Amino acid sequence: MIAEIGHYALALALGVSVIQALVPFWGVVRQDRALASVGSSAALTSFGLVALSFLALVASYVRSDFSVANVVANSHSTQPLIFKFTSVWGNHEGSMLLWVLILTLFGALVALSRNSLPPRLRAGALAVQGLVAVAFLAFVLFTSNPFQRLSPAPAEGQDLNPILQDLGLAIHPPLLYIGYVGFSITYAFAVAALIDGRIDAMWARAVRPWTLLAWIFLTLGIAMGSYWAYYELGWGGWWFWDPVENASFMPWLAGTALIHSTVVMEKRDSLKVWTILLAILTFSLSLLGTFIVRSGVLTSVHSFASDPARGVFILLILVFFVGGSLTLFAWRAPLLRQGGLFAPISRESALVVNNVFLATACATVFVGTLYPLVLELLTGAKISVGAPFYNATFVPVMVPLLLILPIGQSLAWKRGDLLGAAQRNAAAFGLALLAALALIAFTQGGPVLAPLGIGLGLFLVLSAVFDLGERIVTRASGWRAVLSRAKGLPRSAWGTAFAHAGVGLSIIGIAAAAWSSEAIAVLKPGERLTSGRYTVVLESVTPRTGPNFRAEVARFQLFFGGRELESIEASKRIYTARGMPTTEAGIRTHGLSQAYVSLGEAQDGGVAVRLYDKPLILLIWIGALVMALGGGLSLTDRRFRLAAPRRAAPVAAQAQPAE
Amino acid sequence: MSVAQPAKPLSAKPLPAKRRMTRKQHRLILIAAAGAVLFFAAGLVLFAMRDSIVFFYGPTEIVQKGVAPGTRMRLGGLVETGSVQRGPDQRVSFGVTDGTSSVTVSYKGLLPDLFREGQGVVTEGVFEGAGRFRADSVLAKHDENYMPREVADALKKQGHWEPGGAYAPPAAKP
Numbered sequence: 001m002i003a004e005i006g007h008y009a010l011a012l013a014l015g016v017s018v019i020q021a022l023v024p025f026w027g028v029v030r031q032d033r034a035l036a037s038v039g040s041s042a043a044l045t046s047f048g049l050v051a052l053s054f055l056a057l058v059a060s061y062v063r064s065d066f067s068v069a070n071v072v073a074n075s076h077s078t079q080p081l082i083f084k085f086t087s088v089w090g091n092h093e094g095s096m097l098l099w100v101l102i103l104t105l106f107g108a109l110v111a112l113s114r115n116s117l118p119p120r121l122r123a124g125a126l127a128v129q130g131l132v133a134v135a136f137l138a139f140v141l142f143t144s145n146p147f148q149r150l151s152p153a154p155a156e157g158q159d160l161n162p163i164l165q166d167l168g169l170a171i172h173p174p175l176l177y178i179g180y181v182g183f184s185i186t187y188a189f190a191v192a193a194l195i196d197g198r199i200d201a202m203w204a205r206a207v208r209p210w211t212l213l214a215w216i217f218l219t220l221g222i223a224m225g226s227y228w229a230y231y232e233l234g235w236g237g238w239w240f241w242d243p244v245e246n247a248s249f250m251p252w253l254a255g256t257a258l259i260h261s262t263v264v265m266e267k268r269d270s271l272k273v274w275t276i277l278l279a280i281l282t283f284s285l286s287l288l289g290t291f292i293v294r295s296g297v298l299t300s301v302h303s304f305a306s307d308p309a310r311g312v313f314i315l316l317i318l319v320f321f322v323g324g325s326l327t328l329f330a331w332r333a334p335l336l337r338q339g340g341l342f343a344p345i346s347r348e349s350a351l352v353v354n355n356v357f358l359a360t361a362c363a364t365v366f367v368g369t370l371y372p373l374v375l376e377l378l379t380g381a382k383i384s385v386g387a388p389f390y391n392a393t394f395v396p397v398m399v400p401l402l403l404i405l406p407i408g409q410s411l412a413w414k415r416g417d418l419l420g421a422a423q424r425n426a427a428a429f430g431l432a433l434l435a436a437l438a439l440i441a442f443t444q445g446g447p448v449l450a451p452l453g454i455g456l457g458l459f460l461v462l463s464a465v466f467d468l469g470e471r472i473v474t475r476a477s478g479w480r481a482v483l484s485r486a487k488g489l490p491r492s493a494w495g496t497a498f499a500h501a502g503v504g505l506s507i508i509g510i511a512a513a514a515w516s517s518e519a520i521a522v523l524k525p526g527e528r529l530t531s532g533r534y535t536v537v538l539e540s541v542t543p544r545t546g547p548n549f550r551a552e553v554a555r556f557q558l559f560f561g562g563r564e565l566e567s568i569e570a571s572k573r574i575y576t577a578r579g580m581p582t583t584e585a586g587i588r589t590h591g592l593s594q595a596y597v598s599l600g601e602a603q604d605g606g607v608a609v610r611l612y613d614k615p616l617i618l619l620i621w622i623g624a625l626v627m628a629l630g631g632g633l634s635l636t637d638r639r640f641r642l643a644a645p646r647r648a649a650p651v652a653a654q655a656q657p658a659e
Numbered sequence: 660m661s662v663a664q665p666a667k668p669l670s671a672k673p674l675p676a677k678r679r680m681t682r683k684q685h686r687l688i689l690i691a692a693a694g695a696v697l698f699f700a701a702g703l704v705l706f707a708m709r710d711s712i713v714f715f716y717g718p719t720e721i722v723q724k725g726v727a728p729g730t731r732m733r734l735g736g737l738v739e740t741g742s743v744q745r746g747p748d749q750r751v752s753f754g755v756t757d758g759t760s761s762v763t764v765s766y767k768g769l770l771p772d773l774f775r776e777g778q779g780v781v782t783e784g785v786f787e788g789a790g791r792f793r794a795d796s797v798l799a800k801h802d803e804n805y806m807p808r809e810v811a812d813a814l815k816k817q818g819h820w821e822p823g824g825a826y827a828p829p830a831a832k833p
Contacts, residue, residue, distance in 0.1 A: 234772070235769075235771075296808065341685055342685075344685070344688060352689065353692070356692065356693045356696050357696060360696050360697055360700045361700075363697075363700065364700055364703070364704055367704055368704075371708070381714060382714065382715035382716075382733075382809050382812075383712050383713060383714050383715060384712070384713050384715060384733055384783075385711075385712055386711070386713070388707070388710070388711030389707045389708075389711040389712060391711075392703060392706065392707035392710070392711055393700065393703040393704050393707050396699075396703055397696070397699075397700050397703070520749050520768060520769060521749075522749070580772075580773070581772045581773070582772055583772055598769075600749075600769035600770070601769075601770070603745060608749060608769055610769055
C-alpha cells in the first residue's frame with residue numbers, strides 16, 4: 001500500500017506541475033494576478049506530493065519491503081539502518097526521485113521566499129520551474145518508476161552495491177543534487193526574464209542568493225565525492241578527469257563564472273545579456289551531466305549498469321530545455337536594454353576577464369568530455385581522454401586566471417588603479433615566490449612545477465589575507481577599532497576573501513600531490529614497508545564479521561621517521577549477498593598529510609599491501625570547505641537580508657501599472 | 660553603504676558622440692581579448708588532441724588495424740579463464756580475449772577488487788607487438804554487473820555477446 005501511495009502521489013505531482021507550468025504563464029499573458037499567483041500554491045503542493053512519494057520509498061526501504069522491485073535490487077535485510085536509508089538514492093530510480101524532490105523543493109522555496117521579486121518574474125520563474133518538473137516527473141514515472149512491484153516477492157534483497165555502503169552515499173549525492181538542481185532556479189529566472197523582456201540589477205539581486213546557494217552545495221558535493229572516491233576505492237586517487245566527474249565540474253566552472261558576473265550586473269547594471277546566457281548554460285550543463293551519468297553513453301570508471309533507453313528520454317529533455325532556452329535567448333536577448341559601460345581597468349573588467357577564462361576552461365573540459373563521443377559517432381574509433389589532455393589544456397587556462405585573481409580582487413569598481421593594485425599584492429607575491437624558490441632549492445631534483453604550484457596557492461591565500469588585513473587594520477588604531485572595522489566590513493568581502501583563499505589552499509594540496517609516493521609489497525606479520533616518510537609494520541591479519549560482510553582486517557604499526565604514530569587498520573571485505581569484494585583503506589591523518597594503506601590479495605602466505613605517503617593532501621578538501629564557507633558568508637550579506645523590507649513598497653507600486 | 664546600492668544605469672542618458680565611440684571600442688577590446696583566450700585554448704586543445712589521447716582496441720582490432728608496436732592504447736576484453744599467472748614482486752600476467760584473438764597482458768601492481776577471470780577488463784598501457792601488452796593501469800569498475808561499453812562492443816563485433824547470458828546481471832534470486 002505504501003508503494004502505491006508513493007506512486008499515486010508522484011502521478012498527482014505530475015498533474016500539479018502541469019498546472020504550475022501553464023496557469024501562471026496564462027496569468028502573465030492575460031495580466032490576471034489571481035492566475036499568475038497559482039504558481040506559488042502549485043509549487044508548494046507539488047513539493048508536498050513529491051516529498052510524500054519520497055517518504056513512501058524511504059518507508060519501503062527501511063521496512064525492507066521486498067515486494068518492491070527497487071528495494072529488492074538494492075537492499076538487504078541485514079544492512080544497517082543508515083544504509084537501508086541511503087540505499088533509497090543509491091540506485092537510478094531512487095536517485096532520480098531525489099533529483100525531482102530537490103527540484104520541487106527549490107520551486108517551493110521560491111514560492112515561499114519573501115524577497116521582493118516582481119510578481120511577473122516570480123510567476124514566470126515558477127512556470128519554467130514547473131515545466132522542468134513536468135519533464136523529470138514524466139521521466140521518473142514512465143521510464144524509472146521506483147515503486148514497481150515484484151510478484152512473487154522474494155524473501156531477501158540483492159543488497160546495495162558494497163562500494164555504496166558507506167557514509168559517503170549519505171552525504172555526497174544529496175549535496176551534489178542540491179547544487180546541480182539549484183541552478184534550475186537561476187535558469188528559470190533567466191528564461192522568465194527573457195520572456196518578460198526586462199532585466200535589471202534587481203534581477204541580479206534576486207537571483208544571486210540562489211546561485212550562491214547552488215554553488216556552495218555543488219562545491220561541497222564535488223569535494224565530498226572526491227574524498228569518498230579517495231578513501232573508498234583504495235587506490236589513493238581523488239580526481240580522475242572521468243566523464244562523470246567532469247559532468248559535475250562543468251556546471252561548477254560555469255556557476256563560478258555566474259556568481260561573479262551577477263556581481264557585475266548587480267553593482268554596475270552591466271553584462272546582462274552574458275549573465276542570462278551563462279545562467280542558461282550553467283543549468284544546461286547540469287542537464288548534460290545528468291544525461292552523461294544516467295545514460296552511460298560515455299564510458300566512465302564510475303559507470304554503473306545503465307539503460308540506454310532512459311538516455312534517449314533525458315536527451316529529449318536536454319534538447320528541449322537547452323534548445324528552447326537558447327532559441328528564446330537568440331530571439332529576445334537583443335531586446336534587452338544595454339547595460340552601462342565600464343573602464344578597462346576596473347573591478348568589473350577584472351570580473352569579465354574572470355568570466356572569459358572560466359568559460360574557456362569549462363569549454364576545454366567540455367571538449368575533452370564529449371570529443372570521444374563525437375569521434376565515435378563520426379568514425380567509430382574509440383578513444384579515451386585522460387589527465388594528460390586536461391593537464392595540457394585546462395591547467396594552462398586556469399593558471400593565468402589565478403595569477404591575476406588577486407589583482408582583480410583589489411581593483412576598485414568603476415575606475416581602478418592597476419599599479420596600486422599590483423603594489424598592494426607585491427608583498428604577497430614576493431613571499432609566495434620566495435617560498436616557491438626555497439622549496440625548489442630544498443627539494444633539489446624533485447618536480448619543479450609542484451613548488452611553483454604551491455607558490456601560486458600561497459599567493460592566493462596571502463593576498464586574500466592581506467586584502468582583508470588592509471581593510472580592517474589601520475595605523476594608529478587599537479584592537480578595538482580593528483574589531484569594529486572587521487564587524488563593519490560587508491560579509492560579501494569576507495566571503496570573497498575566504499573563497500579565494502580556499503582556492504589557494506586547494507591548489508597547494510593539489511600541487512603537493514607531486515611528492516606523494518607509493519610502495520607495494522607482499523608482507524607477512526612482522527615485515528615492514530616504507531613509502532616516503534611513513535613506514536608500516538604488519539602486526540596481524542584477523543578475520544572479522546560485520547552485519548552483512550566478512551572481512552580480513554590487517555593491523556599495522558605506523559612510523560613517521562622513527563616515531564611511532566597510532567596504529568592503522570586496513571581491510572578487505574566480502575559482502576555476502578553479492579559475493580563482491582571491497583577494499584577498506586586504512587588512513588591515518590598526520591597534520592595535513594595522510595598515510596594511506598590498502599590491501600591487495602593474500603598471496604604466498606602474506607598479504608599484498610600498498611602504502612602511500614600523501615603530503616598535505618587534506619588541503620585539497622579543506623580548501624573546498626573554505627570556498628564553501630566563503631560562499632556562505634556572502635550569502636549572509638546584509639544586502640540579501642535587508643533587501644526585502646526596504647524594497648517591498650516600491651515594487652508593489654511598480655506592479656500596479658502593469659495591471 | 661554606497662556600494663550596496665545599485666549603480667545608476669549609465670545608458671539612461673543619451674550618450675554623447677565620444678562615449679559611443681568608447682562603447683564600440685570597448686566591445687571590440689572585449690571581443691578581441693575573449694577571442695585571444697579562446698584561440699589560445701583552441702590551440703592547446705588541438706595540440707593535446709594529437710599527443711594525449713589514447714585509442715581503444717579489442718584484441719582482434721589490434722591485428723586488423725595493424726597497431727604498431729610501441730603504441731600507447733587501451734585494451735579491453737574478457738580476462739581469459741585460467742590465464743592469470745602471478746610472479747614475484749606483484750608481477751602478474753593474464754590473457755585478454757574477445758573470443759577470436761587474445762593478447763597477453765603483463766602488469767606490475769595490485770589488481771582491482773573486481774578483477775576476475777571470465778569478466779570484462781580495460782587496461783591502459785603500451786602494445787609491445789606479437790600479441791603482448793604491457794599495462795601500467797588496470798581500470799577498476801564500481802559495479803560487478805557493469806560491462807565496460809567498449810568491451811561489450813568488442814565482444815559484439817566478434818559475435819560473442821550474449822545479452823541476458825553469462826555477462827548480464829543475475830536475475831532476482833527467489
